[in-house]
Amino acid sequence: MSSIFLRTPCTTSPLEITYIPTRQKIFFRGADKPEMIKSIKPVFGNIGVLWFEELDQFKGQEAIRKIEQSILRGGDLAWEFKTYNPPRTSANWVNAYVQVPKENQLQHHSTYLEVPEVWLGRTFIEEAEHLKQVNPLAYAHEYMGEVVGTGGQVFENVTIRNITNEEIAQFDQVGQGLDWGFYPDPLAWSKSHFDANRRILYIFDEYRANKMSNKQVYDILVQEKGYEPSQLIIADSAEPKSIADFRDYGANCRGAEKGADSVMYSMKWLQSLTEIVIDPVRCPSHMDEFLAYEYEQDKDGEYISAYPDRDNHFIDAVRYRTNLIWRRRGM
Numbered sequence: 001m002s003s004i005f006l007r008t009p010c011t012t013s014p015l016e017i018t019y020i021p022t023r024q025k026i027f028f029r030g031a032d033k034p035e036m037i038k039s040i041k042p043v044f045g046n047i048g049v050l051w052f053e054e055l056d057q058f059k060g061q062e063a064i065r066k067i068e069q070s071i072l073r074g075g076d077l078a079w080e081f082k083t084y085n086p087p088r089t090s091a092n093w094v095n096a097y098v099q100v101p102k103e104n105q106l107q108h109h110s111t112y113l114e115v116p117e118v119w120l121g122r123t124f125i126e127e128a129e130h131l132k133q134v135n136p137l138a139y140a141h142e143y144m145g146e147v148v149g150t151g152g153q154v155f156e157n158v159t160i161r162n163i164t165n166e167e168i169a170q171f172d173q174v175g176q177g178l179d180w181g182f183y184p185d186p187l188a189w190s191k192s193h194f195d196a197n198r199r200i201l202y203i204f205d206e207y208r209a210n211k212m213s214n215k216q217v218y219d220i221l222v223q224e225k226g227y228e229p230s231q232l233i234i235a236d237s238a239e240p241k242s243i244a245d246f247r248d249y250g251a252n253c254r255g256a257e258k259g260a261d262s263v264m265y266s267m268k269w270l271q272s273l274t275e276i277v278i279d280p281v282r283c284p285s286h287m288d289e290f291l292a293y294e295y296e297q298d299k300d301g302e303y304i305s306a307y308p309d310r311d312n313h314f315i316d317a318v319r320y321r322t323n324l325i326w327r328r329r330g331m
Contacts, residue, residue, distance in 0.1 A: 031058055034066040046074035055084035056094040086145045095147050096291045099160040100280040111144050152294040152303040155271060160287055163204045163279040168193075171202065176227070177321025178235035178253075179313045180242050183211045189221060189233075190286065190317035194325060199274040201322070206283045206314060214245040227251075234320045256320040257327060266319040267307050269326035286314045 009018045015028040027047070029037055040047070050071050058064055072078050087094055098107060112120060112128065132139040140146040149156070171193035181187040191205035207225060209217050221227040229250040235243055237255025246253035270276065280287050289312060296306040319326075 031063065031067060034059075034063045034070075037067055038070045040071065046078075047071050048075060048078050049081070050078065051081040051083070053083055055082045056087050056092065057084075060093050061097055086141075086147050088141050088147065089149050089153065090147050090291055096160070096280075096287060099287075100284075101162060109145060152297070153291075154267070154293045154295060154307065155276060155290050157271065157273055157275055158290050159275050159277045160280050160291075161277060162281065163202055163277060167202070168204055171204075174231075175321045176231060176233045177256075177317040177319070177323075178233050179316040179320065180236050180239045181209075181313060186210050186313055187212065187217055188285065188313035188317040189217070189225075190283075190314055190321055191225070192318065192321060194322065196325075199272075201270075201273055201276045201318075203276065203278045203283050203286050203318065206285055208285050208314075214242050215249065218246060218249045218251060234323050236316065236320060256323040263307060263319075266322070266326050269322070270315075270318065283314075286318070289314045 009020050010016070017026040017028075018024070019026075023043070024045075025042060027040055029040065031037065050068070052058065052064065052067075055064075068080070072080075084094060089095070112124070117125060128139065128143045131143065137148050141148045173196065174191065174193045177190045177192075179188040187207075187209040189207040189209075190203065192201055192203040194201050205225060207217070207221060209220075222229075227233075230252055233246065233251055233253045234256050235246070235253055237243070237258060240255065243253050243255050276290065278287050278290060293312060293315060294308075295303040296308050298304050
């Protein structure tokens with residue numbers, strides 16, 4: 001058996017390369033079915049280097065986590081490399097993923113301008129320069145790796161960054177919103193501070209629940225989220241029974257005031273803010289929804305000025321939280 005192993009350092013099914021002196025291996029695997037990668041197991045030791053090539057082609061963060069959990073086991077030290085060309089729109093999961101800070105992570109961005117011209121050839125350079133002149137937006141994305149958007153993103157004023165405990169301690173205009181849900185639609189609770197002078201909304205806490213009773217949710221908000229009954233929660237008025245439940249538990253809960261075009265008006269108000277700051281660690285569901293939310297498209301794929309009523313539970317919770325603000329004329 002060992003003689004066969006030594007005579008075949010490279011195999012194609014499965015695709016692997018073996019370094020004969022030490023019998024260390026390089027494994028190559030596709031990731032169409034991440035769960036299949038669980039079968040990788042070295043003869044000895046553990047896998048110490050994991051490389052995701054073309055990261056943007058993977059099927060989201062869950063697929064990446066499944067692979068990491070399968071591969072990076074059994075050792076105290078490992079290196080991960082994730083390489084990709086940034087997708088055009090900030091709503092893409094990769095562009096959102098890299099905005100979440102991680103202490104032991106190094107991010108590097110490079111373009112063709114940073115390598116010797118001889119590596120690329122004069123033709124490549126000329127084509128790049130021509131595109132720069134005739135279509136600067138396409139050049140910015142294709143050659144400079146910039147996230148230039150698709151024209152359909154609703155919220156172009158979102159900033160993803162850590163909101164520090166020191167900042168939160170200074171917040172004095174804090175409000176809470178609640179979008180009711182059970183399953184498959186989640187219940188979404190949102191907490192934020194509005195700086196009226198600078199017109200900046202800081203979203204710094206959230207809670208997401210499926211298949212939980214109103215009492216279970218209320219208890220968690222009190223015990224884990226620091227909710228105090230005197231604090232106002234503005235909830236979706238379409239569920240008066242749920243609002244009544246919360247009031248019976250002791251919460252200061254009221255329904256959002258709605259009216260003709262209230263969805264459109266509240267969305268435009270949020271779009272008009274100088275900035276919507278979302279903490280990616282404290283509020284990942286807010287981040288996912290605000291970055292991915294795009295205008296509706298017609299049958300020809302053209303964007304129209306309509307807001308889709310899907311994948312927007314935390315957006316709705318924010319609209320309810322700010323209901324008493326955007327309804328005031330001049331705000």
